[in-house]
Amino acid sequence: MLEQKRSAVLPIVLIAIGGGWLVNELQLMPQISTLIILGLIGAGIAVLAVEGLNKSSVVTAPMLIATGFAIYLKDYHAIGLKLSIPALMVLAGILMLLARSRHIAERIEPEQD
Numbered sequence: 001m002l003e004q005k006r007s008a009v010l011p012i013v014l015i016a017i018g019g020g021w022l023v024n025e026l027q028l029m030p031q032i033s034t035l036i037i038l039g040l041i042g043a044g045i046a047v048l049a050v051e052g053l054n055k056s057s058v059v060t061a062p063m064l065i066a067t068g069f070a071i072y073l074k075d076y077h078a079i080g081l082k083l084s085i086p087a088l089m090v091l092a093g094i095l096m097l098l099a100r101s102r103h104i105a106e107r108i109e110p111e112q113d
Contacts, residue, residue, distance in 0.1 A: 012046045033075045040068030056107040059095040066091055 020035040044064030051057040070084035098104065 009046070009050050012050070013043070016042050016046070031075075033071060037068045037072045037075070040064050040071070044068070051107070052105075054105045054107040055099045058099050058104055059092070062095055063088070063092060 016039055020039055024032060024035055041064070044061040047057050047061040047064065066088055070079075070081075070088060073079035074081060074084060
């Protein structure tokens with residue numbers, strides 16, 4: 001069952017990228033940065049949905065979401081990368097320390113047949 005969940009990552013990514021590209025080409029969303037923001041946040045949510053909460057996803061998913069939020073702040077609220085990049089580095093360090101906790105489950109690798 002875990003292998004079926006894991007194999008859903010590529011189709012989800014393809015749908016997100018293709019859908020974003022299509023919406024951009026149809027000019028339904030005026031700026032590509034909006035698609036990047038939504039794509040990063042969506043990818044973070046997808047990682048949590050597919051993998052659940054484990055030592056890998058506890059770092060990856062929040063970093064994707066935070067990066068999307070940082071781009072949003074840069075594009076729409078003029079908060080520059082001089083603040084966003086150090087904040088993302090601090091967040092990455094905190095999440096890496098959190099991933100070391102024994103209360104966070106190990107990532108389960110699918111069995112090779």
